[in-house]
Amino acid sequence: GQNIDQPTEMTATEGAIVQINCTYQTSGFNGLFWYQQHAGEAPTFLSYNVLDGLEEKGRFSSFLSRSKGYSYLLLKELQMKDSASYLCAVLRGGAGSYQLTFGKGTKLSVIP
Amino acid sequence: GAGVSQSPSNKVTEKGKDVELRCDPISGHTALYWYRQSLGQGLEFLIYFQGNSAPDKSGLPSDRFSAERTGGSVSTLTIQRTQQEDSAVYLCASSLDGRAGRNEQFFGPGTRLTVL
Numbered sequence: 001g002q003n004i005d006q007p008t009e010m011t012a013t014e015g016a017i018v019q020i021n022c023t024y025q026t027s028g029f030n031g032l033f034w035y036q037q038h039a040g041e042a043p044t045f046l047s048y049n050v051l052d053g054l055e056e057k058g059r060f061s062s063f064l065s066r067s068k069g070y071s072y073l074l075l076k077e078l079q080m081k082d083s084a085s086y087l088c089a090v091l092r093g094g095a096g097s098y099q100l101t102f103g104k105g106t107k108l109s110v111i112p
Numbered sequence: 113g114a115g116v117s118q119s120p121s122n123k124v125t126e127k128g129k130d131v132e133l134r135c136d137p138i139s140g141h142t143a144l145y146w147y148r149q150s151l152g153q154g155l156e157f158l159i160y161f162q163g164n165s166a167p168d169k170s171g172l173p174s175d176r177f178s179a180e181r182t183g184g185s186v187s188t189l190t191i192q193r194t195q196q197e198d199s200a201v202y203l204c205a206s207s208l209d210g211r212a213g214r215n216e217q218f219f220g221p222g223t224r225l226t227v228l
Contacts, residue, residue: 004154031214041201042116042219043155050214085154091214097168097209100145100217102155 005104006088012049012078013107014076020073020106030094034073035087037105043087046073075108081109114138116172118204124226125194133189133223135204143210144187145217146179148202158202162185162210194227201225 003025024032031050035043040101049055049064049071061074076094085105093099117136125131137144146158157171161181172178176198181187191198201224205217 033216042221044219045216048214049214056183089155097162099157099160099168099170100155101157104152104154 004031004088004090004101006086006103006106009107011111012075012111014078014080014112016078017074017076018078018108020075020086020088020108022071022073022103024069024071024088024090025070026092026101028092028094028101029066030098031091031092032064032071033089033091034061034071035089035102036084037087038084046086076106077084078110080112081112083108097103116204118202118220118223120223121221122224124228126228127196128193130190130192131194131225132190133202133208133225134190135183135187135220137187137204137206138218139185141206141208141218142184142194143207143215143217144181145205145207145210146187146189147194147205148200149222151201155203157198158189160210161217162170191225194225196227199225199227 006022034046037043047062054063059076064071087105089100090104119134142163144161147155160168176192179189201222204220205219205224207215
């Protein structure tokens with residue numbers, strides 16, 4: 001089976017940096033996605049990692065260590081609009097049949 | 113259309129009734145997915161369609177759930193004899209080609225189903 005763990009809730013201050021961790025145990029690993037979901041809205045794509053290391057995209061960066069089954073999403077210069085749930089999702093499978101398994105999400109609250 | 117659309121946005125039904133939820137994927141996307149999101153839970157995979165191939169139904173929770181995808185485009189998720197535990201937001205997503213794995217999934221706004 002597969003298991004994906006991430007903190008349920010986090011709070012951070014506007015302008016600060018926050019790191020959201022995700023650990024996973026799965027077979028057939030083929031990459032890890034991070035999605036952002038504002039309350040009552042659809043998830044939107046943030047990042048994808050398949051190789052070890054850091055992927056940077058503006059204020060958001062995502063890191064992956066396959067050997068440790070670990071990823072984190074780093075948000076810099078936090079803004080109030082960053083208040084949302086952040087979903088870690090593991091892509092598994094292969095040979096044309098892939099499946100995304102999501103964690104329960106981390107609800108981030110950005111305070112003034 | 114510009115994005116994935118779903119209808120209805122909200123559905124309230126009585127226990128035991130059947131419901132149909134519709135998803136219209138992004139034009140040209142060959143892969144379509146259905147997920148369920150319950151309060152405090154992560155997105156739960158239900159079913160995956162890739163082109164005209166047989167769907168991956170491994171996530172359907174019971175035989176009351178079924179889905180079709182006509183003409184490789186629009187999909188309908190049907191829940192028969194609804195139960196209160198079926199209450200959730202049902203999300204549809206599409207991607208360019210699910211066989212490539214890397215392709216990001218674009219989500220629709222969801223249908224909030226409430227079973228009384």
